[in-house]
Amino acid sequence: MIVVTGATGNVGRALVDRLLAAGQPVRALTRDPQRAALPERAEVVRFQPDEPAALFDGATKLFLYAQAGTAPLLAAAREHGVRHVVLLSSGIIQEGADETHPIHVMHATVEREIRDSGLDWTFLRPNAFATNALQYAPQIRAGDTVRGVFADGLSAPIHEDDIAAVAERVLLDSGHEGAVHRLTGPEATSNADQVAAIGDAVGRKLTFVEVDPAEAGPELFPHVPPQMLQRLLESFAETVGVPPEITGTVQELTGTPARTFARWAQDHAGDFR
Secondary structure (H helix, E strand, O other), X not given: XXXXXXXXXXXXXXXHHHHHHOOOOEEEEEOOHHHOOOOOOOEEEEOOOOOHHXXXXXXXXXXXXXXXXXXXXXXXXXXXXXXXXXXXXXXXXXXXXOOOOHXXXXXXXXXXXXXXXXXXXXXXXXXXXXHHHHHHHHHHHHOOEEEXXXXXXXXXXXXXXXXXXXXXHHHHOOOOOOEEEEEOOOOOEEHHHHHHHHHHHHOOOXXXXXXXXXXXXXXXXXXXXXXXXXXXXXXXXXXXXXXOOOOOHHHHHHOOOOOOHHHHHHHOHHHHO
């Protein structure tokens, strides 16, 4: 049995589908099973950390979102038979990184707790997620102009199903214990180019209008906690004109090349209509 936390998230849902297709028993954890809309073959369980037996009995492997990772949860998982945890961490953790950045602190803390837990572990460290572009969806549904910061900011966004494909292999294949896998998309793309690619996917010409970062607020980043926004904008500023890290990890581990942002936009065209 493989336990998947964040089973209704972008990566978690894709991973549940993949594991079921591979014939693996899956226990999908979610805070609202009634609204999860997960496949019937998945055992959907309410995520209640204070009832670890319901979460982990019969399980040997765990896919973990950083937000769900706590030392008590890891201890409970080990006590109930889990032996290997695969963490969806962050590419922000690397040599020379700003260790005071809130995103770094959160993921580094969970990584440390996993190392201390006595469980075998594998860390997946993706950089930019292609799904971050969903922040533009309300503007694109409303018109052909997209306001955003740093038109020339560069990244190599990764398709969420490519992350899930790597997680599938790490969970099902041996030899990944103690490994750290850095994940990216296959090519650099600017924020303005991403909007253009979405326009191509939906059959419209979209225009990116750059906004002064000092004027960027909750309307552009509705899901970012206010106390984190300034640090996030500073991180985005550092990407302007700077080639991003690009790894071949997706192809190395899955045998299939990582998908481009244009492919992601085509897969998600319905989200922008």
